[in-house]
Protein backbone atom coordinates (compact mmCIF):
# COMPACT_ATOMS: atom_id res chain seq x y z
CA UNK A 642 0.00 0.00 0.00
CA UNK A 643 2.88 2.32 0.76
CA UNK A 644 4.42 1.66 -2.62
CA UNK A 645 1.12 2.43 -4.34
CA UNK A 646 0.94 5.77 -2.53
CA UNK A 647 4.47 6.69 -3.61
CA UNK A 648 3.57 5.80 -7.15
CA UNK A 649 0.53 8.08 -6.95
CA UNK A 650 2.66 11.00 -5.82
CA UNK A 651 5.12 10.36 -8.61
CA UNK A 652 2.26 10.36 -11.11
CA UNK A 653 1.09 13.74 -9.88
CA UNK A 654 4.60 15.17 -10.10
CA UNK A 655 4.88 13.85 -13.64
CA UNK A 656 1.55 15.44 -14.66
CA UNK A 657 2.63 18.80 -13.22
CA UNK A 658 5.94 18.58 -15.06
CA UNK A 659 4.20 17.90 -18.36
CA UNK A 660 1.71 20.74 -17.80
CA UNK A 661 4.57 23.14 -17.05
CA UNK A 662 6.47 22.06 -20.14
CA UNK A 663 3.37 22.49 -22.31
CA UNK A 664 2.70 25.96 -20.91
CA UNK A 665 6.29 26.90 -21.67
CA UNK A 666 5.89 25.86 -25.29
CA UNK A 667 2.58 27.67 -25.66
CA UNK A 668 4.14 30.95 -24.61
CA UNK A 669 6.54 30.84 -27.53
CA UNK A 670 4.46 30.94 -30.72
CA UNK A 671 6.39 30.06 -33.80
CA UNK A 672 9.33 28.55 -32.01
CA UNK A 673 11.62 29.72 -34.81
CA UNK A 674 11.75 33.14 -33.16
CA UNK A 675 13.86 31.82 -30.32
CA UNK A 676 16.68 34.31 -29.75
CA UNK A 677 14.82 37.10 -31.58
CA UNK A 678 13.91 39.00 -28.44
CA UNK A 679 12.73 42.52 -29.12
CA UNK A 680 15.31 45.10 -28.10
CA UNK A 681 14.16 48.47 -26.81
CA UNK A 682 15.82 50.93 -29.17
CA UNK A 683 14.96 53.42 -31.91
CA UNK A 684 18.04 52.68 -34.01
CA UNK A 685 18.40 49.78 -36.39
CA UNK A 686 21.73 49.18 -38.07
CA UNK A 687 22.29 47.34 -41.34
CA UNK A 688 25.75 45.92 -40.74
CA UNK A 689 27.70 43.72 -43.14
CA UNK A 690 26.06 41.71 -44.52
CA UNK A 691 22.40 41.39 -45.32
CA UNK A 692 20.73 41.88 -41.96
CA UNK A 693 18.86 44.24 -39.71
CA UNK A 694 20.39 44.59 -36.26
CA UNK A 695 18.58 44.21 -34.03
CA UNK A 696 16.00 42.48 -36.20
CA UNK A 697 13.25 42.90 -33.63
CA UNK A 698 12.85 46.13 -31.71
CA UNK A 699 10.33 47.59 -29.29
CA UNK A 700 9.48 51.28 -29.08
CA UNK A 701 6.92 53.45 -27.32
CA UNK A 702 4.09 54.87 -29.38
CA UNK A 703 5.06 58.13 -31.10
CA UNK A 704 8.71 57.09 -31.43
CA UNK A 705 10.76 57.71 -34.54
CA UNK A 706 12.90 54.79 -35.63
CA UNK A 707 15.99 55.30 -37.76
CA UNK A 708 17.61 52.70 -39.99
CA UNK A 709 21.22 53.22 -41.08
CA UNK A 710 22.86 51.23 -43.84
CA UNK A 711 26.38 50.36 -42.74
CA UNK A 712 26.73 47.63 -45.36
CA UNK A 713 28.49 47.90 -48.71
CA UNK A 714 25.29 47.06 -50.59
CA UNK A 715 22.06 48.89 -51.27
CA UNK A 716 19.15 47.74 -49.11
CA UNK A 717 15.64 48.94 -48.37
CA UNK A 718 13.07 49.11 -45.61
CA UNK A 719 9.70 48.02 -46.94
CA UNK A 720 6.85 47.58 -44.50
CA UNK A 721 4.07 45.08 -45.02
CA UNK A 722 1.42 46.57 -47.28
CA UNK A 723 3.79 49.08 -48.85
CA UNK A 724 4.87 49.15 -52.47
CA UNK A 725 8.30 47.74 -53.24
CA UNK A 726 11.02 48.65 -52.66
CA UNK A 727 10.00 51.01 -49.85
CA UNK A 728 12.72 53.31 -48.55
CA UNK A 729 15.90 52.58 -50.50
CA UNK A 730 19.15 52.86 -48.55
CA UNK A 731 22.43 53.12 -50.40
CA UNK A 732 25.57 52.46 -48.33
CA UNK A 733 25.75 55.18 -45.68
CA UNK A 734 22.14 56.28 -46.11
CA UNK A 735 19.55 56.33 -43.37
CA UNK A 736 15.77 56.58 -43.20
CA UNK A 737 13.35 57.32 -40.39
CA UNK A 738 9.77 56.45 -39.65
CA UNK A 739 7.45 57.57 -36.86
CA UNK A 740 5.06 55.08 -35.32
CA UNK A 741 1.76 56.58 -34.15
CA UNK A 742 -0.10 53.31 -33.79
CA UNK A 743 0.47 50.49 -31.37
CA UNK A 744 1.04 47.09 -32.86
CA UNK A 745 3.57 44.80 -34.45
CA UNK A 746 4.91 45.98 -37.80
CA UNK A 747 6.98 43.71 -39.98
CA UNK A 748 9.28 44.85 -42.75
CA UNK A 749 11.75 43.44 -45.20
CA UNK A 750 14.54 44.54 -47.47
CA UNK A 751 12.81 44.35 -50.84
CA UNK A 752 16.06 43.26 -52.49
CA UNK A 753 16.96 40.51 -50.03
CA UNK A 754 13.68 39.65 -48.39
CA UNK A 755 14.66 36.04 -47.83
CA UNK A 756 17.52 37.07 -45.56
CA UNK A 757 16.48 40.46 -44.29
CA UNK A 758 13.35 40.77 -42.22
CA UNK A 759 12.58 42.86 -39.18
CA UNK A 760 9.84 43.75 -36.74
CA UNK A 761 8.95 46.93 -34.90
CA UNK A 762 6.74 46.39 -31.85
CA UNK A 763 5.03 49.63 -30.85
CA UNK A 764 3.71 49.70 -27.30
CA UNK A 765 1.04 51.96 -25.81
CA UNK A 766 2.87 52.66 -22.58
CA UNK A 767 5.61 55.22 -23.13
CA UNK A 768 8.90 54.55 -21.49
CA UNK A 769 7.87 51.40 -19.67
CA UNK A 770 8.34 47.80 -20.58
CA UNK A 771 5.17 46.20 -21.80
CA UNK A 772 4.31 42.68 -20.65
Ligand SMILES: [Cu+2]
Pocket residue numbers: 691715716717750751752753757
Ligand atom coordinates in the same frame (compact mmCIF):
# COMPACT_ATOMS: atom_id res chain seq x y z
CU1 LIG B 1 18.99 44.14 -48.61
